[in-house]
Amino acid sequence: MIQRLAIVGVGLLGGSIALAARAHGLAREIVGIGRDRTRLEAPLRAGAVDRVTTDLAAGVRDADVVVLAANVLANEQLLADAWPAVASSAVVTDVGSTKRGIVAAAERLPGAHRFVGSHPMAGSEKSGYAVARPDLFRGAIVIVTPGDASEPGAVKTVTSFWEALGARVSALEPDTHDRVVAAISHLPHVVAWALVEAVGRFEPAALPFAARGFKDTTRIAAADTAMWTEILLSNRDTIASSLGAFRGALGDLERLIAAGDRGGIERLLARLKAQRETLA
């Protein structure tokens, strides 16, 4: 039982953590912390949090678990700003989509062993508390990324926390994590944005004819702008490498098409179909 759970940023993820913790009776008191008092009204009225504040230090004080749930670069700054007020027995985690930056930021702080990064792979192209829900993490994968300094007890606390919310937890090195999410999340987002832009440039008359295929492929292009700007900035080197692999793959397929190589196209498409079908 957590005596006091402090959540910094009560949007889709922070709000869902509050709702899930409440639903599972995981915390005696939940404190919601944000910059904008008006945005804290809805979770407070709904009883997702017991108390709200715009004062970061006051909000995290005496909490035994602190979750940073703002955007990824903002979390790095919030970690440093909150740290002096965080109890020396508290465990701190975050929900950011990249992990090298915040783990490095934590390792510059005294008592870094009490920070363990998390990345719940749940979400939506929608954002804000209005779309938060208590079952967001049920069955979701949460990657935890202990740094070299992380204390085993803190890793266990954070792992148990996510498992209590219904998630399946995997541990990865921060570097590996950032490559994994570049591959299966950041690269697809960049590609989806480029697709929307390309259709506008190539044949704007095409959009009214868009059917399910185009809609599925570009759904994530409607993702939250502020959140994704920070993700792209915080993982730019790895995204650049993944784009290199993508350009290579695209070029190979394009050459087969340009050459009219029926056998080559068929073999490649059959292999990729099989590979995609290994996913649900």
Place this chain on the structure above:
Amino acid sequence: MIQRLAIVGVGLLGGSIALAARAHGLAREIVGIGRDRTRLEAPLRAGAVDRVTTDLAAGVRDADVVVLAANVLANEQLLADAWPAVASSAVVTDVGSTKRGIVAAAERLPGAHRFVGSHPMAGSEKSGYAVARPDLFRGAIVIVTPGDASEPGAVKTVTSFWEALGARVSALEPDTHDRVVAAISHLPHVVAWALVEAVGRFEPAALPFAARGFKDTTRIAAADTAMWTEILLSNRDTIASSLGAFRGALGDLERLIAAGDRGGIERLLARLKAQRETLA
């Protein structure tokens, strides 16, 4: 009321046409034609078609409407092969995903005014009669592409046919059609295949972590290999142009990320989010 409807290729699209025509009481007799007798058993047993044959000429003879529902390049050959047996009063259409090729093929035939190309924008990454359904065309867009030779009466017959199956019909020039589908269908497929391939090359360990975003973006990578090989081959010049636009858009976004241009990324992502949100 169609006296005899002949459908060449009784897979997802041909089978769904049969089921829908049956459900709407649109044809007195429906003939299913295919190369492989065993694949014609299921639609025959289900009563989707009244009669099946592997003899193309016998199948289309005395039909008043003939629908070519094989793969796109195969349809061009089937059109030429079937033509001598098609009644001079019959109207012929197809369901292929590209239209310049088959319209040009029709215009080389005597009586070309009785051919009107169609492209029902409905389907699935699955294929075959097993996934056919009578409501596949309900609310779907069907693009008809009358050629210079097409007779207004034939255009009307084909348009009414699709409308009777529940579709909304738009007319486009064959050239415009092929640009539109390159933009909103062929390009996204090529990109989805390249994404699956790129993840395998860049970070194979990432695939088990794939969540909804990656799955949505790459769902169409599981599309039917034989069908898509022919689509890519039949529209290769236009696909190449659309890939040029895509590379340009991708490069612009990549440069903003590499430069760490927060304002530029935010503005571009906000614009593309708004553009994507104009689609359902």
